[in-house]
Amino acid sequence: MFTHNKKLQYTVRVSEPNPVLASLILEQFGGPQGELAAAMRYFTQALAEDDPGRKDMLLDIATEELSHLEVIGSIVAMLNKGVKGELAEATQTEADLYRSLTQGGDSHTQGILYGGGPALTNSSGVPWTAAYIDTIGDPACDLRSNIAAEARAKIVYERLINVTDDAGVKEALGFLMTREIAHQKSFEKALYAIEDNFPPGKLQGIPEYADLYVNASQGEGDTEGPWNAGPQWRRLDDVVGGVPVDGGDGDASVGLTRSEQSDLSSFAARTMSNPAINPRTGAELGKSGAA
Numbered sequence: 326m327f328t329h330n331k332k333l334q335y336t337v338r339v340s341e342p343n344p345v346l347a348s349l350i351l352e353q354f355g356g357p358q359g360e361l362a363a364a365m366r367y368f369t370q371a372l373a374e375d376d377p378g379r380k381d382m383l384l385d386i387a388t389e390e391l392s393h394l395e396v397i398g399s400i401v402a403m404l405n406k407g408v409k410g411e412l413a414e415a416t417q418t419e420a421d422l423y424r425s426l427t428q429g430g431d432s433h434t435q436g437i438l439y440g441g442g443p444a445l446t447n448s449s450g451v452p453w454t455a456a457y458i459d460t461i462g463d464p465a466c467d468l469r470s471n472i473a474a475e476a477r478a479k480i481v482y483e484r485l486i487n488v489t490d491d492a493g494v495k496e497a498l499g500f501l502m503t504r505e506i507a508h509q510k511s512f513e514k515a516l517y518a519i520e521d522n523f524p525p526g527k528l529q530g531i532p533e534y535a536d537l538y539v540n541a542s543q544g545e546g547d548t549e550g551p552w553n554a555g556p557q558w559r560r561l562d563d564v565v566g567g568v569p570v571d572g573g574d575g576d577a578s579v580g581l582t583r584s585e586q587s588d589l590s591s592f593a594a595r596t597m598s599n600p601a602i603n604p605r606t607g608a609e610l611g612k613s614g615a616a
Contacts, residue, residue: 327388334392335500338493339403346489347404349448353485353501354397356447358478360501362457364390366474370460370467379464379515386508393501398443400497405442466525468516472509479505534570537561 353359364387371383445453459474460467482502486495516522524530538553540562554560561567569575581589 333396333399334389335396335497337396337399337403337497339400340491340493342406343404343489343491346491346494347401349488350397350401350404350485350494350498351443351446352448352481353478354394354401354443355445355453356481357457358474358481359447359453360390360394360397361445361453363387363474363478364394365455366458366460366471369458370471373462374464376464378518379468382511382515386511389504393504396497396501400494401443404494463525465516465519465522468512468519468522469525471512472516475505475509475512479509537570539564539570 355361367383367387367390371380371387374380374383444450447453459470461470479502482498482505486498486502489495489498529535536557536559538558538560540547540553540560541564543562543564561570
């Protein structure tokens with residue numbers, strides 16, 4: 326059950342309307358790294374969560390993300406206030422109104438289609454989709470994905486802060502960006518509260534492959550570091566000579582019945598190419614100057 330407090334979690338103070346900036350900020354309203362995607366990701370995870378601590382945390386953060394959606398939507402709406410009235414009342418000349426709508430970004434779409442209100446799209450006008458939600462149902466995997474999602478959202482907020490000189494907008498975006506940091510910390514604490522959290526899932530993997538580093542891209546620029554060298558790694562540098570790594574012949578095979586093998590052989594014989602012929606093709610017949 327939800328109740329709504331009509332006060333924003335963070336006060337929105339916009340200095341002046343700016344529909345182009347509104348279009349860019351819409352990325353965090355209906356984009357893949359935005360607040361709606363975050364809220365839906367954590368709500369759906371919480372509903373399926375059996376651990377009481379993680380369930381409580383996910384519900385808390387999911388609900389806060391909805392409040393952040395409200396903050397972002399309010400910023401977008403305030404930045405569009407000018408064009409909303411101008412469109413509704415036609416107080417500008419057609420040419421001036423057209424120029425104000427087409428300064429850049431997707432601001433014209435926001436103005437014409439949505440009357441200046443926040444739409445569930447990203448900054449390019451692409452509609453929000455549940456495909457943004459990448460939950461897979463394993464807490465060790467989902468918490469890692471959540472940490473990455475919060476990190477990506479922080480970077481988007483940084484970029485948005487860098488494109489505006491509106492002090493009030495910067496402050497609000499800075500608050501939202503900082504909350505992404507707090508959520509990363511919570512998710513990481515929850516991840517490491519699971520004692521056996523790596524690798525995700527129950528199966529540990531096949532030992533001879535779990536610590537194998539395959540140096541598959543070789544040449545100038547080859548570099549060693551803790552990600553590919555040291556006592557925890559067994560390296561495979563001779564990729565050609567070392568493949569297949571299982572000691573087999575590297576060919577694909579399948580066990581077929583006698584009937585299946587007969588049908589397959591008949592099909593292969595019927596469709597076999599003849600390398601000895603060089604047939605005239607439509608491309609050659611259509612070529613300029615063809616006899």
